[in-house]
Amino acid sequence: MLFQIKSYLQFLWHSKNEHAVHSPFVFNLLTKCFYDKKQKPEYSVLRAYRNSLLANTNTIEVTDFGAGSRVFTSNTREIAQIAKTAGISSKRAELLFRIIHYFQPESILEIGTSLGLATAALSLGSRSLGTKTKIITLEGCPETAKIAQNQFTQFGLTNINCAVTEFERYLNNIELEPLPFNLIFFDGNHSKKATLDYFELVLPTITNETLWIFDDIHWSAEMKQTWEIIKKHPKVTVTIDTFQWGFVFFRQEQPKEHFIIRV
Template identity: 50%
Template sequence: MFYQITQYIKFLSKSTNQHGVHSPFVYDLITKCFYDKTNYEAYKNMSEYRKELLSNKMLISVTDLGSGSQKLKSNTRSVSKMAKHAGTTYFRAKLLYRIVKYFNSKNILELGTSLGIATHAMQLGNPKAMITTVEGCNNLTAFTKANFLKYQLNGITLINDNFQSAFKNVNKNSFDLVFFDGNHQKESTLQYFEAMLPSIHNDALFIFDDIYWSKEMTEAWETIKQHPKVTVTIDTFHWGLVFFRSEQNKEHFIIRV
């Protein structure tokens, strides 16, 4: 936690808004998506989905295949506590909704389904999208799959598997958006990044969650930024966005959202 606090102070000193951003692509993304103040009807659905999870006291035995939770140490966890401490926040779910809507992402991969808060937001962002989401914990998979059916969420394929094994089946596809939210370890993050590179196209977007989770996660983020295929990155502190647009000069932005 101390590491995250110190990094956030540094982030505030370096970050900016749309002013001073000379890339038309990034400027439009910031002003028309990041800072879009429209109160979308979908936000109500997202809020209801999350509120129901926050009120659910059901206990689930969780198997962590990644670095686990920084706040929930027991493997037996209530749905409500997972939604509060480990699930995607309402603020970030709304941002993810806007990103999917803005780019009209059609083929999406999510690594780390958990309770499906982010999955739900992305599905609402583009109801016609085909979303593949991978969750390593059997019990979480069963719970969230039932929740998706309850909310009649279409176009979502939930795979219960570890990420490395799942890649054998999914990385042959071309994804518009890949959301990395399941393992906060440096080596694993870099392995997943490399594994998904064959599936990218010019307008693809990778989003890495919790890039300041730990010193080694920040190191992974810095390594990703320098990859020759990466042209534009945006650091929003909680997320790192990666673009592969060949027409763009290599630039790194630090943006307050």
């Protein structure tokens, strides 16, 4: 917790808003997407999705996997508590919705479904465009995935394919190159080794329009180191650090630039 407080204070000191950004691409992203304050009808669906989980006092057996698909945690938890502590916030869900609406990706991969709070935002963002966006979301815990799938059905989110699998095994076996993902949301394992392993495994899928979002880049000193390594990768051109999320772009026409932005 002390590390996160210190990291957040450093973030506030260095962060800027759109007025300090000279890249047209990033400026448009901030003004037309990140800072869009207009209410969307889909926000009420996201709130209803969250509230239905927060009202669920049933308990499930939760299993988490470490790097190399090694089980390191298995315990009984209340669904409402998982939604409260492990899911993304309402503000972040709305931002994720706007990002999908802005970039209009045709194929999305989410590494780490949990209860599907972020997945719902991905689905609603694509559905509002009337596109046939395909979403694959990966979850290692069968019981958690079952709850998420029930939620998807209840809220009519039909463009989601939830795969119950160990992340590394799935990424090692899937035919990635014929199916490039326009957007990948990394939210499944907050360790340096696992994150960098996933990074390398899906690197063959990138195109000039690809966007990757990494969750909890300031979660720990290890994750902060991971973020710095990702920023320096030769294929990465533009990154945006919003403290909780790190955005990575591979646009060849862009000069290599790193932004620290308040959201």
